[in-house]
Amino acid sequence: NAGVTQTPKFQVLKTGQSMTLQCAQDMNHNSMYWYRQDPGMGLRLIYYSASEGTTDKGEVPNGYNVSRLNKREFSLRLESAAPSQTSVYFCASSYRGQGLNQPQHFGDGTRLSIL
């Protein structure tokens, strides 16, 4: 039982390159999320998928796109990377819940540097 798995763990890109960050969970969770973490700013929500087949913008969606491939997988794409997107990216997942908020469980993160 791996929980939330993110790939790759590290990546260096040049400005303008594109790439996709992968996330998969094996906890049968309905909801999945992408966050970025920058020094001194906590974690900020980029996009989320409340359930399979739906996606929506979070706090900082500009420059990103997402795909909820199936119930297990939720990917984040940078179409044209910019130095401002240098960050640590975390994927998380949670149960949908029965009218209650449910805890979010995080992956190990992807450390992305854009030169």
Next chain:
Amino acid sequence: GENVEQHPSTLSVQEGDSAVIKCTYSDSASNYFPWYKQELGKRPQLIIDIRSNVGEKKDQRIAVTLNKTAKHFSLHITETQPEDSAVYFCAASRRLTGGGNKLTFGTGTQLKVEL
């Protein structure tokens, strides 16, 4: 949108002393308040959470209190140990239409427990 403020940004205590971290939130619709611990280079890990229908929750050396009227909540760690040294994040959340929940994080508190 929701805004979460967290204080202090750094906290240094002697081993065995207590540590208190405080957070305030702005959105009265928020009804779930988790706390995460993040060690250097690792994922955020949920350590305790509280729902808006409860005023206090305890788990061994960790407790969280919530004052809905004042819109603030606090983390209390008693009998601190060196392994408690980490960054702690508070968050406020409300349920999303369609399931899942939207977490807004504070900016974190670096706790250092000195021998």
